[in-house]
Amino acid sequence: MTLAKADIKLETKLVGFIEGKFYIPSFQRGYRWGQDEVTRLLDDVNSNGTKNYCLQPVVVRRREDSFELIDGQQRLTTLFLIYKYMYISSSGFLDEPKFSLVYETREKSKEFLASIDRSKKEENIDYWFICDAYETIEKWFANKDKKSTLTNINKYFDENVKIIWYEVDESEDAIALFTRLNIGKIPLTSAELVKAMFLSRDNNSDMDREKQEEISLQWDNIEKELHNNSLWYFLTNRSNAKYQTRIDLILDLISRKPADNKEKYYTFFYFDDLNQKEKLNEIWKEIQHTFLILKDWYEDHELYHKIGYLIASYTESLQDIFDLSKREIGGRGITKNQFKSELDAHIKKSIATTTNYSELSYEKTTDYTIISRLLLLFNVESVRQNGEQTNWFPFEKLKFKKTGKVSWSLEHIHAQQSEGMQKQGDWKEWLRLHTPSLVSLGDGNDELIEEMKNACDKERLERLEFEDIQQKVIQKLSAQGNIEYMHSIANLALLNMSDNAALNNSTFDVKRNAIIEMDKRGQFIPFCTKMVFLKYYTPSASNQLHFWGQQDRIAYIKAINSTLKNYQAEEISIEKEAE
Numbered sequence: 001m002t003l004a005k006a007d008i009k010l011e012t013k014l015v016g017f018i019e020g021k022f023y024i025p026s027f028q029r030g031y032r033w034g035q036d037e038v039t040r041l042l043d044d045v046n047s048n049g050t051k052n053y054c055l056q057p058v059v060v061r062r063r064e065d066s067f068e069l070i071d072g073q074q075r076l077t078t079l080f081l082i083y084k085y086m087y088i089s090s091s092g093f094l095d096e097p098k099f100s101l102v103y104e105t106r107e108k109s110k111e112f113l114a115s116i117d118r119s120k121k122e123e124n125i126d127y128w129f130i131c132d133a134y135e136t137i138e139k140w141f142a143n144k145d146k147k148s149t150l151t152n153i154n155k156y157f158d159e160n161v162k163i164i165w166y167e168v169d170e171s172e173d174a175i176a177l178f179t180r181l182n183i184g185k186i187p188l189t190s191a192e193l194v195k196a197m198f199l200s201r202d203n204n205s206d207m208d209r210e211k212q213e214e215i216s217l218q219w220d221n222i223e224k225e226l227h228n229n230s231l232w233y234f235l236t237n238r239s240n241a242k243y244q245t246r247i248d249l250i251l252d253l254i255s256r257k258p259a260d261n262k263e264k265y266y267t268f269f270y271f272d273d274l275n276q277k278e279k280l281n282e283i284w285k286e287i288q289h290t291f292l293i294l295k296d297w298y299e300d301h302e303l304y305h306k307i308g309y310l311i312a313s314y315t316e317s318l319q320d321i322f323d324l325s326k327r328e329i330g331g332r333g334i335t336k337n338q339f340k341s342e343l344d345a346h347i348k349k350s351i352a353t354t355t356n357y358s359e360l361s362y363e364k365t366t367d368y369t370i371i372s373r374l375l376l377l378f379n380v381e382s383v384r385q386n387g388e389q390t391n392w393f394p395f396e397k398l399k400f401k402k403t404g405k406v407s408w409s410l411e412h413i414h415a416q417q418s419e420g421m422q423k424q425g426d427w428k429e430w431l432r433l434h435t436p437s438l439v440s441l442g443d444g445n446d447e448l449i450e451e452m453k454n455a456c457d458k459e460r461l462e463r464l465e466f467e468d469i470q471q472k473v474i475q476k477l478s479a480q481g482n483i484e485y486m487h488s489i490a491n492l493a494l495l496n497m498s499d500n501a502a503l504n505n506s507t508f509d510v511k512r513n514a515i516i517e518m519d520k521r522g523q524f525i526p527f528c529t530k531m532v533f534l535k536y537y538t539p540s541a542s543n544q545l546h547f548w549g550q551q552d553r554i555a556y557i558k559a560i561n562s563t564l565k566n567y568q569a570e571e572i573s574i575e576k577e578a579e
Contacts, residue, residue: 009167010196012054012272015079016158019098021066024073026105027175030126031077031133038078038136045153045161046144053156054265057164057188061172066102070168077101078133080113083157085137086150094154164193164265190252190267191245195219197271198280207280215284222291223247231298233396234308235318239405250291253322293325301392305384306343308395312380313373315350348567351377358557358573362410362487372410374564375494379526381563397524406524411495412486413532414478414508414548427466428456430505434473437509437546441476448472477507477546489560489572490553493529508533508548532556 045053058072069076080097087096103109109126121131141149166188198207198215207215226232226246236249243249248267255270263269274283297303310316316324324342327334334342351374353360360367383393399406431452438445438452448469455461455469485491495515503514512533519525531537535545537555544552554574561571 008169008196008200009165010193010200011165012162012269013165014158015055015161015163016095016154017098018076018079018163021100021102022060022069022076023063023066024069024101024103028069028073030103030106030109031074031129033074033078033129033133035132035136037074038133039140041075041078042082042137042140042153045156046149048160049152049156050160052160052162052269054162054164054269056264057166057193059166059168059188061168062170067167069101072163073101075163077113077130079157081116081130081134082137082153084113084116085134085141086154089141089146090150094150095158164188164268166193166196189244189248190265191248193265193268194251194271197268197275198284211281218284218288219247222250222288225291225295226250229396229400230392230394231295233399234298234304235294235311237311237314237399239400249318250287250294253319254286254290256319259317259319290322293322301384302340303343305380305393306340306347308393309377309380310343310346310350312395312398313350313376315373316346344566347377348569351564351567352569356570356573357489357568360489362412362492368410371489371492372408372494374489374560375410375492375528376526377567378560378563379494379528381567382531383527385563393527394524398526401524406496408494408496408526410492411504411511413491413493413511415505415511424461427461427463427470429503431456431466431469431473433503433506433510433514434477436513437477437507438473440509441546445476448476474507477509485553490557491548493532494526495529509546528559 041055055075056072058076059070060067060072061070062068076099080099080101083095083097086094101110101113106126109130112120112127112130116131116134118131118134120127122128195216198219199212223246226249232246251267251271255267257266257270271283297307307321310321311318321343324346325334325339327342329335329338351370353370357370357374360371362368362371380393383391397406398408435449435452438449451469452473455465495511503511506514515525515530515533519530535552537559538552539555557572557574561568565571
């Protein structure tokens with residue numbers, strides 16, 4: 001349900017200026033805030049001090065002489081109790097509540113709020129929670145410098161603490177709206193509030209109803225386009241779960257919301273402040289323009305791949321790149337060619353290293369990051385350079401599948417160690433996976449194959465027995481030559497093998513067969529990873545289908561060097577033949 005379809009009135013309102021009678025209908029439960037919620041509200045108001053602070057939205061519907069309170073009963077009741085306490089504690093010097101709460105089916109609750117008669121606390125559940133909240137307020141102030149804190153909190157309510165006032169049209173279905181906001185646990189988002197700002201019937205703007213309807217339609221079209229996963233995962237690494245509406249990404253970009261900012265309505269507050277300085281029509285033009293910039297990047301073959309890589313590799317955020325596109329060079333706005341050059345510089349920096357790439361090791365944390373970025377860039381650039389405007393790297397498949405976010409890791413193309421294999425089940429699975437490869441090698445392996453089958457049939461397989469058999473198998477399925485390459489780029493690729501320890505520790509032939517099966521099932525395999533296991537880079541004369549040998553590694557490195565020559569400080573060294 002979209003809240004901004006009907007006429008609404010939206011504004012931020014200082015707590016000290018909340019007035020009127022609030023009517024709480026029968027379908028709502030009574031006051032239920034506990035000590036934690038009450039204390040948190042007071043702590044937040046006090047800690048923010050003279051800085052502006054905004055509470056969650058209060059959603060109301062106007063009646064003849066009152067407001068029907070659809071959402072916000074707990075917050076308003078707590079504010080009422082705080083005001084009540086401050087008024088009594090200051091002997092009437094500080095403000096008493098300027099608003100009242102009326103209950104459709106609990107008329108005595110109104111009277112109880114006015115008196116806070118603690119002798120009646122046990123009479124019903126509403127009284128109990130109200131008394132408990134009031135006592136929590138008492139305790140909170142008792143632990144402070146009471147006189148100064150009373151004065152400060154009262155001042156903050158008048159000058160710094162606001163609520164988001166969201167007044168819906170009288171025709172709005174109050175029960176349906178309450179259900180959505182409370183039972184469904186779907187709160188108002190910054191995006192909904194910003195949209196409501198454009199559609200408000202009382203925004204004193206230059207917009208007529210026709211223009212508002214046009215904006216509503218354009219807004220929905222932007223949201224629809226952002227639901228194209230190809231566009232979405234080009235722009236961000238965040239799953240859709242992070243955004244209830246995808247247009248939030250555009251609004252956060254304009255507001256420059258810091259990634260670590262936890263303020264739920266940060267972006268709305270930005271646009272609310274902007275609305276005090278600029279006409280809404282100009283604000284909307286900026287939103288549209290920002291979206292069109294991002295869409296232009298998405299539709300530009302070169303920009304798509306360069307920006308997509310920088311975001312996917314966590315080298316730069318969308319905000320960083322957007323700011324880069326707004327830079328001025330020589331007093332003028334940056335041109336598209338200058339922008340591409342700047343992106344190239346950032347890509348070069350992302351894979352920069354103080355040593356030769358061939359010396360980087362899988363086993364070193366800092367090296368692992370560089371290798372991961374370099375191989376991702378190799379995949380992206382291979383598609384870009386070979387695509388001739390027709391092939392586009394699928395960032396959405398790299399980042400997301402139906403079951404959720406994809407976790408990629410560096411995997412050995414050919415493994416010779418049993419890293420992470422601690423269980424008998426993993427050992428037996430490893431032996432079973434390698435049996436077909438030995439069979440395919442032909443005669444001479446019958447004895448070893450029989451030994452593998454017997455080991456799998458044992459109720460308890462000892463580690464030493466498994467490792468002995470494993471080494472025999474690896475020797476059979478390994479090409480002869482230099483073994484120093486094991487943890488280098490020449491033996492690494494981007495893979496998503498899940499948590500299958502046996503498969504992760506398998507030899508080339510087993511992984512090759514697994515990847516072919518994954519590809520047949522439609523599972524995404526990065527382009528270059530697929531080419532590695534299909535021996536695409538290896539000259540046909542040197543091609544040994546079951547092994548990953550020196551000629552394979554050399555051909556692989558040559559392909560990386562050729563593809564990334566514009567980004568590498570120096571080429572990856574080609575390994576020398578072992579003596």
